[in-house]
Amino acid sequence: MASNRCMNTSCPAPTSLHWTKGWPLGSAGFANLCLNCGSAYENLVFCDTYHSEEAGWRDCSFCGKRIHCGCIVSKSMFECLDYGGIGCTGCVKRSRLGVVRLVSELANF
Structure with a gap:
């Protein structure tokens, strides 16, 4: 490098x-x-x-994991949620899969 x-x-x-x-x-x-x-x-x-003592820590709205928001290092580790709050990328991905499954089940109903 x-x-x-x-x-x-x-x-x-x-x-x-x-x-x-x-x-x-x-x-x-x-x-x-x-x-x-x-x-x-x-x-x-x-x-x-x-960065544990710095400002900007928030909790994932799904699992409660602490995420350092506003930091370039953790920028790819969370998403802002439409209804407010944040979600870690794993939880957001799982929640979207759940919505897709639910819509698919409702379509087959």
Whole structure:
């Protein structure tokens, strides 16, 4: 990767021998992360590890999981719901499948 510095400003060890690709950047490309930060990102615990005291945490309206809204790192982990609140992507996907099944069952009724 181009940069030899971890893009996580909270990283205690900003240099690394191994690099991983992180979240998509607004300016194109992907964040350059050291092995530890990249592992936290890949395991979906980056915000829990590095941003737990920051503002912007909300709960999934379905499962209650805490999600760091307004953070570029967790941008792809939730959707805003039509009726307010947020849902983690897994819960939103399951709820849409349930609606599709219900509509299909009603059509066959």
